[in-house]
Amino acid sequence: DAxxxxxxxxxxxxxxQHVTLRCSPISGHKSVSWYQQVLGQGPQFIFQYYEKEERGxxxxxxxxxxxxxxxxxxxxxxxxxxxxxxxxxxxxxxLLVGTDTQYFGPGTRLTVL
Amino acid sequence: xxxxxxxxxxxxxxxxxxxxxxxxxxxxxxxxxxWYVQYPNQGLQLLLKYTSAATLVKGINGFEAEFKKSETSxxxxxxxxxxxxxAEYFCAVRGDNNDMRFGAGTRLTVKP
Numbered sequence: 049d050a051x052x053x054x055x056x057x058x059x060x061x062x063x064x065q066h067v068t069l070r071c072s073p074i075s076g077h078k079s080v081s082w083y084q085q086v087l088g089q090g091p092q093f094i095f096q097y098y099e100k101e102e103r104g105x106x107x108x109x110x111x112x113x114x115x116x117x118x119x120x121x122x123x124x125x126x127x128x129x130x131x132x133x134x135x136x137x138x139x140x141x142x143l144l145v146g147t148d149t150q151y152f153g154p155g156t157r158l159t160v161l
Numbered sequence: 162x163x164x165x166x167x168x169x170x171x172x173x174x175x176x177x178x179x180x181x182x183x184x185x186x187x188x189x190x191x192x193x194x195x196w197y198v199q200y201p202n203q204g205l206q207l208l209l210k211y212t213s214a215a216t217l218v219k220g221i222n223g224f225e226a227e228f229k230k231s232e233t234s235x236x237x238x239x240x241x242x243x244x245x246x247x248a249e250y251f252c253a254v255r256g257d258n259n260d261m262r263f264g265a266g267t268r269l270t271v272k273p
Contacts, residue, residue, distance in 0.1 A: 052204075081259075081260065081261070083261075088266075089265060089266070090251050090253075090263030090264055090265050090266050091205070091251070091261070091263050092263075093256070093258070093260035093261065093262070096258075096259045096260060098259075103259050104258040104259035104260050105258075106258070106260060138204055138205065140205075140261070145259050149195070149207060149210055150261055151207065152197070152204040152205040152206070152207075153204050154203055154204040155203075155204045157202075
């Protein structure tokens with residue numbers, strides 16, 4: 049079975065632009081979470097969605113938004129990009145929420161110039 | 162609130178030597194603890210998880226971790242390091258916001 053897939057692999061944007069990152073969960077998984085990993089640090093939680101509803105939100109500004117589609121895939125949108133948004137964005141899927149294990153995709157490397 | 166602290170940002174061992182990566186947790190409820198590994202330019206791969214079923218947890222690639230409540234620890238070990246074990250290792254705890262809370266990571270270097 050395919051694991052979590054993310055697109056694109058790499059992305060270069062300039063300050064002020066917006067970006068959309070995409071994630072497809074493992075087949076049968078209904079929950080998707082997004083994390084930001086700045087170079088040299090551990091991942092930081094941004095959002096979790098389950099059955100198209102937001103179930104958790106981390107400490108990120110309103111420039112960050114996400115949604116989940118009926119097929120359980122998800123998009124992460126970031127507006128008004130800042131240099132500090134440069135990071136690896138990781139998507140994780142799980143069967144349910146709560147205590148369920150999260151499985152991570154390969155990530156999207158975003159560079160903001 | 163749940164959190165983890167990884168002791169040592171960089172650990173270096175010789176091939177064949179014991180690997181010990183340290184993680185301490187803080188949680189007001191019984192924790193769900195995880196170890197993930199990240200190879201360069203890749204995502205996170207689950208090594209093992211503790212969900213209160215057994216205090217000694219065996220994972221993939223010969224790794225194991227022991228949950229010690231008295232010490233609030235969940236250290237990762239492997240009896241004999243291989244060159245292929247060189248990577249970044251992250252300890253994580255399930256948060257009460259449906260999130261995973263990660264430590265800062267420990268970079269493992271394996272010397273030939």
